[in-house]
Amino acid sequence: MLKFTHSLVIKGRHFTGYCTNMKRTVFFISDRTGITAELLGQSLTAQFEDHVEFTYHTIPFVDDEDKALAAVARINQTAVRDGVPPLVFETIVRPEIREIILKSEAILLDFFHTYIGPLEKELGVRSSFSVGKSHSTDDLQAYDTRMSAVNFALNNDDGATTKQYDQADIILVGPSRCGKTPTSLYLAMQFGIFAANYPFTDEDLPNIKLKDGLAKNRHKLYGLSIDPMRLHEIRTGRRPDSKYSSFQQCMFETREVEALYRREKLPFINTTSRSVEELAVKIMNDTGIERRIF
Amino acid sequence: MLKFTHSLVIKGRHFTGYCTNMKRTVFFISDRTGITAELLGQSLTAQFEDHVEFTYHTIPFVDDEDKALAAVARINQTAVRDGVPPLVFETIVRPEIREIILKSEAILLDFFHTYIGPLEKELGVRSSFSVGKSHSTDDLQAYDTRMSAVNFALNNDDGATTKQYDQADIILVGPSRCGKTPTSLYLAMQFGIFAANYPFTDEDLPNIKLKDGLAKNRHKLYGLSIDPMRLHEIRTGRRPDSKYSSFQQCMFETREVEALYRREKLPFINTTSRSVEELAVKIMNDTGIERRIF
Structure with a gap:
């Protein structure tokens, strides 16, 4: 159990919290099943679970703007309720959907776009940004x-x-x-x-x-x-x-x-x-x- | 099909290749099963597969220095054989094992340590760096x-x-x-x-x-x-x-x-x-x- 003062500015909003028993809401967001985001996100949060109690929610199939806006609304409500920004682990492929999620009041950990830039540079070709491209399931x-x-x-x-x-x-x-x-x-x-x-x-x-x-x-x-x-x-x-x-x-x-x-x-x-x-x-x-x- | 001149310096070594049909070897490396690295890595490489032909290898259970050194040897042999550095997607938790993999002649995409720093900062606690911590399987x-x-x-x-x-x-x-x-x-x-x-x-x-x-x-x-x-x-x-x-x-x-x-x-x-x-x-x-x- 840990005592510390939490203070963080995220997109102009100021969150503070004096925590003795830390709780955090975690969202896994994907334009597909969310299973990859869950697996990687959980292996990360597991490293902190001696100190933080996480609650998990998965929002799968966020593949159009309306669903993205609905996800943002849900994240923002949670941010207000919790008094701290939720963690959002996401694997959204399409940049325009991701842009919407980026505007939420969350700590966003992007498991897809973080690597696409370096890979494009290394491979010398552009990403096709196609949702649902994977080797075995489409075959x-x-x-x-x-x-x-x-x-x-x-x-x-x-x-x-x-x-x-x-x-x-x-x-x-x-x-x-x-x-x-x-x-x-x-x-x-x-x-x-x-x-x-x-x-x-x-x-x-x-x-x-x-x-x-x-x-x-x-x-x-x-x-x-x-x-x-x-x-x-x-x-x-x-x-x-x-x-x-x-x-x-x-x-x-x-x-x-x-x-x-x-x-x-x-x-x-x-x-x-x-x-x-x-x-x-x-x-x-x-x-x-x-x-x-x- | 794409023509381009590939030229890249990685850790002092100079790779050049004039490619008409690009091939890349991909390694998934983990101190556990490698399934998370495979899922995320494949969703990334899938975005480039119109141009690049990938060959995949998984090296699971890299949980001590000897196994890490063996993995590095295998990666480096592949780099020499291919004439281009392999892509390595890894989810290694322990920093000292990861340090060894970092020294390989590869393009390393680190799915774990990339996020641990930002998470430590945000949560205000240190990662336990425990391998195999995950919620359901240990329970x-x-x-x-x-x-x-x-x-x-x-x-x-x-x-x-x-x-x-x-x-x-x-x-x-x-x-x-x-x-x-x-x-x-x-x-x-x-x-x-x-x-x-x-x-x-x-x-x-x-x-x-x-x-x-x-x-x-x-x-x-x-x-x-x-x-x-x-x-x-x-x-x-x-x-x-x-x-x-x-x-x-x-x-x-x-x-x-x-x-x-x-x-x-x-x-x-x-x-x-x-x-x-x-x-x-x-x-x-x-x-x-x-x-x-x-």
Whole structure:
């Protein structure tokens, strides 16, 4: 908790505040989804959250003057209410829309125009300033790859059949509820990777042997494990007071799968404190699997 | 196609190139996954892709000096090979790692440190420079919400049962292969939204009536439609030369679902040229559904 006198002049307006518990409103503004502004903006505000309590709002699809003016009105109302200017992280492409947002009573952090000038200079060509230009989403082939990968992940999610494993880029193995399904789906959705997943269940234990479908595709296997206490928590949320969720069973399963990974020299990762994004990228990085879409 | 003489001095090194077909190598470098750098970097390079052919490489998890030095070596080799300095988009948090990358023979666009100074000044507090600080991924509760949402989407993906629809935040309806499944999964994964989806099939057609489970949750319904020619293409990839994939059937189904949406005054969207991200955010924006994770 911090005490300081805040004093700042922004576009002729004087804001002062003597803060013991700092709060700030943050807007993410975009002419598209706002997802990029959110990701980068949050990684920045996260650096200050020991001292400042942020409230977030996203205003997506600000792609004409009326929507820009409405956004400015909302920002200015917030500035008056808060007594401090909101932070605005924006990725607006069209200069005339951005001009309008610039006039708001905000601290504006521009994630797009900041770099366009230097890039034009370096590349020696002018920006096309086209909204929604991005590589994969506008490309039907990339769209199809992504959909095929999502379908592949869904069709190969439970280990019931291993007959499509020859088409897999990777096969995630591990105990139930250690993160295989979301990681396969993320690999499919974000990178177009064909990821199957296979759960080791009671019938595989103890002394797991790789079944035919898995043994044949040994080079594609990647193991997931998890701290038994965390697994116990997750499974308890699903089936409380069962053998399945008992700490003892979770200990047993994680020990057995890790013994398998070591015995078979399979690459593996502990999922406990990792996000799905991080797992997906680590797995690609470890195995050298190439993304099918950028 | 553009002709120009490129001449630039970067850190004492002189690069010249007479280019008729410009190519540039782009690196995304991060101490985490690199996904933010990729998203923002690609929206920037997309503005120049009529003139420049970019090749992309991501170097994730650059979180110690050795990895930073290895990245610099790779960048410098590329600079020599290409005869022009690569573009490096980076989101490295720790100043001492960034210092190393700064010494590479590259055009460096720094998506993190560019803003940290102004933010420190504005907020009156110092950045913690902690790697991996982000709101949702480190938070177990957010993790659980996300997993529950993904499971909900998977368990409510085929319309076989409507009994969990009272727990849904939204129910996407539409013909088979118009984008319901990936959109529901994206809503779950990115925003923690509980999204069910229900396909209208031959047995619902013609003159679709909302079945009990749907009628009871009418306020949660959101329609998807698609151009019949695109639907025909997608279905042909799946089941060529079938009634299911015929253009006539695709025409019939899209006409019938859109008639339903109008008759029942359901909000709906055409998915044809929209990315999954865009569909998800548009649906949230139209309905006012709040994300469960940020």
